[in-house]
Amino acid sequence: MENKNKEFKVLFVYPNQQNVGIVPSNIAVLSACLKREGFQTKLFDTSVYKMKEETQDDIRAKLKHVLTSDVGEYIKYKYTNIHTDFVAYVEEYRPNLIAVSVVDSTLNFAISLINEVKEKNIPTIFGGVGATFLPEKILNKGIDWVCRGEGEEMLVEICTRMLNGEDVKNVRNLCFKDTNGTIIKNPLRPLVDINNLPMPDFSIYDSSRLYRPFHGRVLKMVQIDIDRGCPFTCTYCAAPSIRAMNTEEKTGCYYRVKSTDKIIKEMKYLVKKHNLNFIWISSETFLAGSIEELQRFARRYKEEINLPFWCQTRIDTFLKTKVDILYNMGCRAVSVGFEHGNERIRNDILKKRITNQQILDGIKEISRYDIFVTVNSMIGLPDETREEIFETIEMNRKIKKILKKNQSLNVFIFAPFSGTPLRQKCIEKGYIMPDQEILFSFYEESILDMPSISKEEIKGLEKTIPFYINFPESYYPQIKIAEKDNEEGKEMFNKLSELYDKMQ
Numbered sequence: 001m002e003n004k005n006k007e008f009k010v011l012f013v014y015p016n017q018q019n020v021g022i023v024p025s026n027i028a029v030l031s032a033c034l035k036r037e038g039f040q041t042k043l044f045d046t047s048v049y050k051m052k053e054e055t056q057d058d059i060r061a062k063l064k065h066v067l068t069s070d071v072g073e074y075i076k077y078k079y080t081n082i083h084t085d086f087v088a089y090v091e092e093y094r095p096n097l098i099a100v101s102v103v104d105s106t107l108n109f110a111i112s113l114i115n116e117v118k119e120k121n122i123p124t125i126f127g128g129v130g131a132t133f134l135p136e137k138i139l140n141k142g143i144d145w146v147c148r149g150e151g152e153e154m155l156v157e158i159c160t161r162m163l164n165g166e167d168v169k170n171v172r173n174l175c176f177k178d179t180n181g182t183i184i185k186n187p188l189r190p191l192v193d194i195n196n197l198p199m200p201d202f203s204i205y206d207s208s209r210l211y212r213p214f215h216g217r218v219l220k221m222v223q224i225d226i227d228r229g230c231p232f233t234c235t236y237c238a239a240p241s242i243r244a245m246n247t248e249e250k251t252g253c254y255y256r257v258k259s260t261d262k263i264i265k266e267m268k269y270l271v272k273k274h275n276l277n278f279i280w281i282s283s284e285t286f287l288a289g290s291i292e293e294l295q296r297f298a299r300r301y302k303e304e305i306n307l308p309f310w311c312q313t314r315i316d317t318f319l320k321t322k323v324d325i326l327y328n329m330g331c332r333a334v335s336v337g338f339e340h341g342n343e344r345i346r347n348d349i350l351k352k353r354i355t356n357q358q359i360l361d362g363i364k365e366i367s368r369y370d371i372f373v374t375v376n377s378m379i380g381l382p383d384e385t386r387e388e389i390f391e392t393i394e395m396n397r398k399i400k401k402i403l404k405k406n407q408s409l410n411v412f413i414f415a416p417f418s419g420t421p422l423r424q425k426c427i428e429k430g431y432i433m434p435d436q437e438i439l440f441s442f443y444e445e446s447i448l449d450m451p452s453i454s455k456e457e458i459k460g461l462e463k464t465i466p467f468y469i470n471f472p473e474s475y476y477p478q479i480k481i482a483e484k485d486n487e488e489g490k491e492m493f494n495k496l497s498e499l500y501d502k503m504q
Contacts (some may be wrong), residue, residue, distance in 0.1 A: 005038030008163045010155075010203065011095035013086075015110040016047040019075060022280055023209050025223040026128070026476070027101055028200035033152045033342070035199045038173050039159050043204040044089050050077040066284050067390075074211035074218055081401035083116050091116045097123050097159060103130040104438040106415050118142070125158065127151045129238050131246075132417035135175040135448065136183050137435070146175040149188050149246070153196065184382065191252040194228050195262045199269050200379050207282075210274055214310075215333065215408060217370050219278040221310075222270055230284040232314075235350045236339070238419035239284070257289075267305050279309040286334075287317035294322060298329035308332040309364035316364035327369040334366065339485035342388050345381065349422075363402045373403055376410040379465070380446040380458040382426055387455075389422075389461055395470045413446050413458060413464045435456050460484060467496050468475065470503065 031041040032270075042436040078085070090098075093258040098117075107130055114124055126138050127147035135146040145153055151183050161252075169176060202210070202222050210220050216349050230239040243254040271277065281495045287294065311326075326334070338359045340346045347353050354414035366373055379389045379394065383411050392411075400407060416423035426432045431448040434446045439445060460483030461468075467479045475496070482493040 001276035005160075005163065006040060008097075009035055009040040009042070009092065009093060009095045009161055010097045010099055010159060011044045011093055013098060013100040013110065013113060014043060014045045015100065015106045015113060016045065016048065017106075018049060018077070019481040021211075022156055022212055022221065022223050023202060023205050024101070025200050025202075025225050025282065028202045028222075029197055030099070030151055030202060032198040032201040032203045033156055034159060035201060035343075037156050037160070039156075039206060042093055042095070044086055044113075045209065046082055046113075048075065048078055048206055049082050050079050051082075054266045071356075073210045082207050086113050090120065091124070095122060096162060097125065097203070097474070099155065100126045101128040102125065102126055103128060104134070106130070106417070107134065107138070108437065110170070111138075112142070112423045113261045114143065123162070125155075127155075129242075130418060132242070133238065135185060139175065139177050139183055144176065147173055148175050148185060149173050149251075153189060153190050163214060184332060186249045188249045191246060191254065191256070194225075194256050195259050199266060200224075202270065202274060207274075210276070214278070216484075220274070220276050221278040221280050222274060223265055223275060223282045224263070224270060225282045226286075227255065227283050229259040231255045231288065234339075235349065235425075236414065236417075236499060238417060243417040245294060252269045255365065260300055262299070263306055266351060267301075269306065275318040276307065279305070279307050281309050281311040283312065285313050285317060286311040287322050288317075289336065291321050291325070293462075294325050295390055302329050306330060309335065312336070314354065316358045318365040320365055321476070323365045323369065327371060331371055333372040335374040335376065336362075338395060338399075339376065339378055340381065340388075341377070341393070342393035345384070345388060349381065351421075358393065360398060360402070365401050367402050372408070374408045374410055375399055375409055376412070378412050378414045379461060380414045380448060380453070382414075382429060382448065383450060383452050384420065384430060387450045388458065392461050393465060393468045396465075400469055409466060409469070413452070415447070456485065457483070460489075464493070464496075467500065470497070470500065480499050 012031060014024070014027060027043065032045070034041050059315055072304045100116065101116065104112050110126070123144045125145040125147055131138060131146045131149050137147060138146050147156075147431060150173070157171050158168050158174070161171065167175065169184070170186065172186050177238065178184055200222075209220050210222060212221055229243065230237070240359045244417050245255045246252065252272055267279065271279070306329050312333060312335040315336045337352075338346070339350050339352050341356075343356055363373070368377050375396065377392050379392060396409070414422075414427045416432060416436075417438065423432075426448060427434050429450070431450045436447060437446060446455045449455070464479050467475065467482065471479065478492055479496065482489055482496055
C-alpha cells in the first residue's frame with residue numbers, strides 16, 4: 001500500500017504575510033502524518049515573498065515596539081509574482097490535492113491563489129481555525145471542501161479514499177456542498193491522541209524560514225508544542241468556542257498535554273535535525289501545571305536539551321518557585337498578556353480574570369531574573385474610550401518601571417476573529433457587519449465603527465503608545481500632536497523617534 005500511496009501528492013499552501021511569525025507546527029504535523037502513510041507532500045509558503053517594503057517586524061521596530069533584527073541576512077526574499085509562481089509550482093508538482101491553512105485575515109488571499117489554478121480541477125480543502133468557523137463562506141466561494149476541527153486523521157482518510165477512488169462525503173470533520181447547494185457539516189471525529197503524532201516535518205519549509213528576529217538578534221528556532229488547546233475562557237480567543245464545539249459533539253477532552261517522554265523525544269529530534277540554537281516551547285500557558293510537574297519537566301529539559309528557550313504563560317502563574325525553576329531550566333524570554341489596564345474590561349469583557357495587583361506582583365517576580373518579557377495588550381476594544389486606553393498605557397508604564405529595559409511591547413489593535421465571543425458582540429452592537437472581513441494586514445488599523453472612539457484616533461494612539469509609555473508625562477502634549485496623520489504629526493513623530501533612540 002505504501003508504494004501505491006506514493007503516487008498521491010498533496011500540496012500544502014500557507015498564505016502568510018511576508019515573514020510573519022515563526023513557522024507554524026500545524027502544517028509540519030499534517031505533512032508528517034501523510035508521509036507516515038507513504039503520501040508525498042510539498043509546501044507553497046508565501047512568507048518568503050517580498051510583498052511590501054516593510055515587514056510587520058519592520059513596522060513594529062519603527063514604532064519602537066521591538067528592537068531591530070537584521071533577519072534579511074538569513075532570509076532571501078523572492079521578488080517575483082506570487083500568483084504566477086503558484087501556477088508554475090502547481091503545474092510542475094501536479095498535486096492530487098491542495099490543502100490550505102487559513103485564518104480570517106488570510107482567507108481572501110488564499111482564495112485568490114486557488115482561483116489561479118481553478119481550471120485544473122484539483123480538489124482543494126481549507127483547514128485551520130479560520131476554516132473551522134467559516135465553512136459556509138469558504139464553500140460559497142467555490143472551494144471544494146472544508147475541514148472543521150482537527151485534520152491529522154481526517155486528511156489521511158481523505159487522501160486514502162481519493163487514491164482508492166472511494167467517496168469522501170461521509171468523512172468526519174468534512175464540510176461540503178451537496179448537488180442541491182446545501183452545505184453539509186459532517187459530525188466531528190474523536191480528538192487525536194497528541195502523544196501518537198509523528199515527529200513534525202519542518203523540512204517542508206524553506207530552511208531559511210527557521211531564522212527569526214528576536215529582541216535585536218536572529219535565532220534559529222521552531223515551534224515545539226507541549227499541549228493542545230487551552231483551559232481558559234478569554235473572549236478574544238477562539239479556544240472557548242472550539243472547546244464548546246467538541247464538548248457538544250462529545251469528541252473528548254479538548255485541552256491535552258503531551259507526556260514528558262514525547263516532548264523530550266521531539267525536542268532531541270528537531271534540535272539535531274535542524275541545528276537549532278533556541279526553542280519556542282509552545283503552550284498557551286506554560287506554567288499552568290503544578291510545581292511538581294514543572295520540576296520534573298525542568299530536570300529532564302536541563303539534562304537532555306539544555307538550550308535557551310522562549311515560552312508563553314499568564315502573569316498570575318509567575319509564582320516565586322515557578323519563576324526560579326523557569327530561569328534555572330534555561331528560559332530567557334517569556335510572553336505574557338495583561339490585555340487591558342482597566343480591571344472591569346479585563347475581567348468582565350475579556351474574561352481574563354487577573355487583577356491589577358496580580359499583574360504587578362507577577363512582573364516583580366519575573367524581574368528578579370534576566371528574562372526578557374514581551375508584554376501584550378490591546379486597544380480598540382468594543383466601546384473602549386480614549387480614557388480607558390490610557391489606563392492600559394498607565395499599566396504598561398508601571399510594568400516598565402519594574403522591568404526597566406528588559407521588555408518589549410506588543411500593543412495590538414483588536415481584531416474580531418471568527419469563533420471568538422467578542423466578534424459576536426461586535427456584530428450585535430453593529431460595529432462590524434456579520435460578514436465583515438479582517439484585513440490581510442490588520443496591525444495598524446481597526447475595522448470597528450463605534451461611537452466611543454474613531455478608527456483614526458485608535459491608529460494614532462497605536463503608533464505613539466511607546467512614547468506615552470516611555471516618556472515623562474510632560475511630553476504628552478507633544479505626543480498627542482504625533483498621533484495626527486498630517487505633516488505636523490509626522491514631523492513631531494520623527495522628532496520623538498530620534499529622542500527615543502537616544503534614550504535607549
